[in-house]
Amino acid sequence: MTDLTDSLQVALVAKQITIDKDQSAIIRHVSTMNSPTATENSQFVNVFLTREIKLYSGRTHPLSPWLFYNGSAASRIFYQRLFAIIGVTCGSGNGSTTFNIPDFQGRVPVDSLGLRTMKAYDLGLTGGNETHAITANQLPSHSHSPGSVSMSSSGSHSHSINDPGHNHGGYTGESGFLNGNDK
Incomplete structure (x- = not known):
């Protein structure tokens, strides 16, 4: 029909x-x-298009033939069009009748052209962490113009540089906490 x-x-x-x-x-x-x-x-x-990705926020599994991108195995027969497109890129399933679909749990899709994210060349790659703590040694050298920093007495501060936080040793710009000048 x-x-x-x-x-x-x-x-x-x-x-x-x-x-x-x-x-x-x-x-x-x-x-x-x-x-x-x-x-x-x-x-x-x-x-829908085969391999189309849509956001879904329901509390139950979506209607067939939709799948969650959770790395699970899917039938090579029932999802033959999807299997023809992605093959065993994300896993061979049981090796004969199933294949694995991509796993987006805690991940995001990235274009393989590298237009926004560099070094994402191969389909089906996994890696990375949900969080990352950066150390002072990993920060690039930078300076602050006078008046661009606000600091509390505990030494925490904020400025226009996108940075998760670090310690300047109590001195930025022309004001210094070390010499008692907190203005």
């Missing part, structure tokens, strides 16, 4: 484009990916 619906929808779109062209209208791009379709039990779901 779905194939018949898809064929009819394509025929209708093609006919509309032909009519538009015959009437010297501007040809537009038509996407049928967001139109609803009926499943066997008459529930309406949106058409």
Whole structure:
């Protein structure tokens, strides 16, 4: 039934484009990916692209065929289109009838083109930590202009540099706590 619906929808779109062209209208791009379709039990779901990632905040597992990206094994037969695209990039499952889907638990998707994050070249890589404590030795050398720093008596301070925190030894700019000048 779905194939018949898809064929009819394509025929209708093609006919509309032909009519538009015959009437010297501007040809537009038509996407049928967001139109609803009926499943066997008459529930309406949106058409989706294979390997499309959507945010989901429900308390239950999403309806089939949606999967959580949690590294679990999925059927190579039932999800054959997905398997054809990602193969065993994220794990070979049991080696014959299943494959592993990506694991985004505590992770984020990163483009493999390196447009925003460098050194993310291979699909399916895992690594990194959820948190990281940086030490003073890992900070680049920098200076502060006078008036750009506010400091409490305990030595903690804030400034316009994006930095998780470090100790200047009590002196920044022209003001110094070490010499008793706290203005």
